[in-house]
Amino acid sequence: MTSLPSRVAADPSAPLHAAVAAPGGYGKTTLLRQLTDVYRAAEVKVTGPWPPREPAADHVLLIDDAHLLSPRQLDDLRDHAEQPDARIVVAHRPWPRRPELLRLLEVLRRGGPAVTLPVLTPTEIAGRLDNPGDDLAGWVAAQTAGIPRYVTRLADALPATGPRQVPVAALAPFAAEIDELDPGVRTLLLAVEAGAGLSFDLVAAVLDHDADVADLVEAGRATGMLAADGTLVPLARRAIAALGPISQRIDVRQRLAALQMARGGPVLPLVQPLLRVAAAPGLVPGAAGSGLGHVYEAAGEEALGDDPALAAELFAAAAGAGRTTAARRALATALAGDLDHASRLTDQVLAAGTPEQRAEAAYVAAAVLAHRGQTAQAVRLYEWAGTDVAAGFAAVGLIAVGRLTDAGRHLRPDDATGRPPTSLSAAATLMARGTAESVTGPPAAALSTLVQAATLIDPAGPAALLPDSPAAIGALLAMHCTELDVADSLLTRAEQRGTGGTLLTTRHHLLRSWVLLLRGRLADVEQRLPAAGGVTAHGRDDLLASALRVGLARRNGDLVGLRSAWPDACQALIGQPVELFNLLPLGELAVAAARLGESHRVAGHLAEADRLLDRLGDPPVWTVLPHWYRLQAAILADDQDTARRHAAHLDASRATGTHAAAFADAAAVWLDVLAGHADPETVVAASRTLSLAGLTWDAARLAGQAAIRTSDRKAMALLLDSARAWQDRGARPEQAGGQQLLSAREREVGALVLAGMTYKQIADRLYLSAKTVEHHMARIRQRLGCADRHELLSRLREIIGEPEATP
Structure with a gap:
């Protein structure tokens, strides 16, 4: 045409x-x-x-x-x-x-x-640009919807080079157009920019008169700023947000927020910009918050899980508008990782708040103390808070400091309080039970309970303020009994779900690095260390991080690095009381101290650790690894009497599990190596057992030390080959897709379960007993961290794939 x-x-x-x-x-x-x-x-x-x-x-x-x-x-x-x-x-x-x-x-x-008159195509837009390369025309089209006037404004204002940002000069011409708009149309466009869309009832209520909203919408479209689908052209939306009358913009958002509150809708998108415009020049102080305290408070609750720092700002704005939100602000501030500010806020509430506010502030203050490693003080505040969740965390803390009997009064049945349980209170109860089971029973039961707690806490994600996560406690327990696959699975899931938010991100990261350290994956640990050091570590996590650096330097044979990391580690250790959950870094520091001739630096903490474990009845699952570390320290200090004493402790714990037996065998072989009469085959067998438990570096060291202490060239070659084999095995990356979590037999059993076979059929097929098959499945569920059969089958399909037809 x-x-x-x-x-x-x-x-x-x-x-x-x-x-x-x-x-x-x-x-x-x-x-x-x-x-x-x-x-x-x-x-x-x-x-x-x-x-x-x-x-x-x-x-x-x-x-x-x-x-x-x-x-x-x-x-x-x-x-x-x-x-x-x-x-x-x-x-x-x-x-x-x-x-x-x-x-x-x-x-x-x-x-x-x-x-x-149609809009411009990207090709036509490109013809109006000085430098249309790199799909700049497409970006301009997206910002302007191809409207010729807007394309010209943006094209004329764009710099020759630089990032793709809308220049202020491209928005300036809108100022006169916005001022000349009919007041009703301008209010409509401000409401759309605020997020009301074309919700006629919301817009009508904002207009506060009997205007015909449909007519105003048509008028808005006629300006070119409002697209046919009811959205603002992006360039026009930016202009309205930047150049619209501030007082009217605030008023529109206030009205919309109040309406959303009344209908139970989300208010965060409406309220968040008010935090920025409230301080604009010429505004009456408090104009953007007057009468909106309850709206700011509701917006803070919406932001709490995804952006606690923003939530803290909103709770502060609510307080400025007359709401009593200091306790919620303290919670948000703590979740954002600002423990100092959270502590100051809780002190204010504890001094002058209502009983309900003081209880919440006590809960927050307890979590802050727990992250700083002051567990005993945290317990007092949890007990004072008086909630079911706080009771569970109090029990965990009491056990951590060796007060198992006192913890018993908090280990109540779920329905003992008469209050309905929540996912968080149920998870806290399971954390307490799992921790108690870890010192009173076999580790498998405790791990199972903690895995269940980790699953229950998933819905809370980053919005829950926790003193510690069930994943972290479960991982520490798993590392103590060399269930390194379980530890890694728990921590991976916690990282993916954001459990505990910013406060626990560092802890989960560090503990996963510890799993790699125990495996002998030293290069991987070294790669992860900058990320761990790039964030602030509080109290106990500072101890974890510094001990991790010490452990990495020691295993790498880096004496200069070890001496460099040692002062920070000592400083972190001095600031932390001994408790159940920091025995792992304490053991590593004990070995390093012996290597550096600084054993007196850790002697007091080791004595306190002995007293702690004694108060708990010397639970095998928590004592084996500390005795192993102290055996290594004694070996480095050439203290054979102390080495024999810790080897005897390990031998006495042999019956408590395969991990204990592996350590006991290795300890006995170490004594023989030190005495100079170790049998090479026995050394290889003991180091192989350590390697199978995941402790490949320890396995390689045992074989290597035996090799350099023998004069038999054949035995030396055998031992050196074994040491290299374990070292190579530790350096290999894990298999993808979760395969490393299951043994070959467990994958075989899992495949047959996926194929629909019963335990008895699987037992007949594999020449096993049905009880053994049941044991394999329980172990698979534990390793994969599955709470129910449905989740277990889903995870097995991810790892093994769809089953093949069985004859």
């Missing part, structure tokens, strides 16, 4: 009746200028923008913004358009649709359909 200017150029004297309809910015004025140029080039007189009362017959009428003309002017234009030989082009916006304009358009349609 020939364009209108081309049609005129072909025959300037021909009659012309045309209407051009488009929203603002689409190029109506530009088209009329082109027509003016064509007619004047043909020496035809052009009249406009206002038609004379009696236009000359040989004049061409080019009328812009006809929707703004008076009824009389429109009627005069219609009379002129009735003349068959008239030449008239009328441009107008699609709204308002006034009767006089509609009658004029009806006459003009006799000359053909109305002319429509």
Whole structure:
């Protein structure tokens, strides 16, 4: 179809009746200028923008913004358009649709359909850009919706190079247009920018009068700023947010937020920008918060899980508007990782709050103390808080400091309080039970309980303020009994779910690094250390991090690095009381101290650890690894009496599990190695057992030390080969997809379960007892951290794949 200017150029004297309809910015004025140029080039007189009362017959009428003309002017234009030989082009916006304009358009349609102006394509936009490379045209199209006026504004303001950002200069021309808008239309656009969309009931309530919202929407679309789908063109939205009258913008958001509160809808998107505009120059202090305290408070609750720092700001704004939110602000501040500020806030509430606020503040203060490693003090506050959740965490803390009997009063049945349990209170109860089981029973039961607790706490995710996570406690327990796959699985899941938020991110990261350290994956530990050191570690985590650096340097044989890391480790150790959950780094520091001749630095802490374990009845699962570490320390100090004493402790614990037996065998072999009469085959067997338990570095060291202490060349070669084998095994990356979590037999059993076979059928197939198959499945569930059969089957499919048909 020939364009209108081309049609005129072909025959300037021909009659012309045309209407051009488009929203603002689409190029109506530009088209009329082109027509003016064509007619004047043909020496035809052009009249406009206002038609004379009696236009000359040989004049061409080019009328812009006809929707703004008076009824009389429109009627005069219609009379002129009735003349068959008239030449008239009328441009107008699609709204308002006034009767006089509609009658004029009806006459003009006799000359053909109305002319429509499309948006620009990316190719057309590229032609208007100085440097359209790297899909800049596509970005401009997305910002402007292809509207010609907006494309020109953005293209003219863009710098030659630099990041893709909308320049302020591209927004400035909107200022006058926004000011000239009808007040109702401007309010509508501000409401849409605030997030109301085209919810007619919300917009009508914001307008606070009987305006026809449908008419206002059409008027908004006619401006070009509001797209047909009810969203603002991105460039216009930025302009309205930046240049709209601040007081009106605040008022609109306040009204929308109050309406959303009344209907129970989300208010965070509406309220969040008020935190920035409230301090704008010229505003009356408190104008953006007056009467909105409850809305700020609700927005803070919405933000708590995803952005606790923002939640803290919102709770502070709510307090400024008269709400008592100091306890919630303390919670949000703690979740954001600012323990110092959270502590100050809780002190204020504990001194002057209501009983309910003081209970919540006590809970927050207890968590802060726990993260700083002050567990005994944290327990007092948890007990004072008096909630079911706090009772569970108090029990965990009491056991950690060796007060098992006192913890018993908090280990109540789920229904003992008469209050309905929540996922968090149930998880806290299971954490307490699992911790208690770890010192009173076999580790498998305790691990199972802690895995269940970790599953229960998943829904709370980063919104729950925890003194520690069940994943972290379970991982520590698993590391103590060399269930390194279980430890890694628990920590991986906790990291993926964001359990405990920012406060526990560092702890989970460090503990996963400890798993790698125990495995002998030293290169992987070294790669993870910068990430761990790039964030602030509080109290107990500082001890974990410094001991990890010490352990890495020791295992790498880096004496310079060890001496460099030692002062920070000593400083971290001094600031931390001994408790059950920091025995692992304490053991590592004991070995390093012996290597550096600094054993006196850790002697007091080791004595306190002995007293702690004694108060707990020397639970085997928590004592085996400390005795192993202290055996290594005694070996390095050449203290054979102490080495024999710790070897005897390990031998006495042999019956408590395969991990204890592995340590006991290795300890006995170490004594033989030190005495100079170790049997090479026995050394290889003992180191192999350590390697199978995941302790490949310890296995390699045992074989290597035996090799350098023998004069038998054949035995030396055997032992060195074994040491290299364990070292290589530790350095290999884990298999992908979770395969490393299961043994070959467990994968075989899992595949048959997926195939639909019963335990008895699997037992017959594999020549096992049904009880053994049941044991394999229980172990698989524990290793994978599955709470129920459905989850177990899903995880098995991920790891093993879909089952093959069985004969």
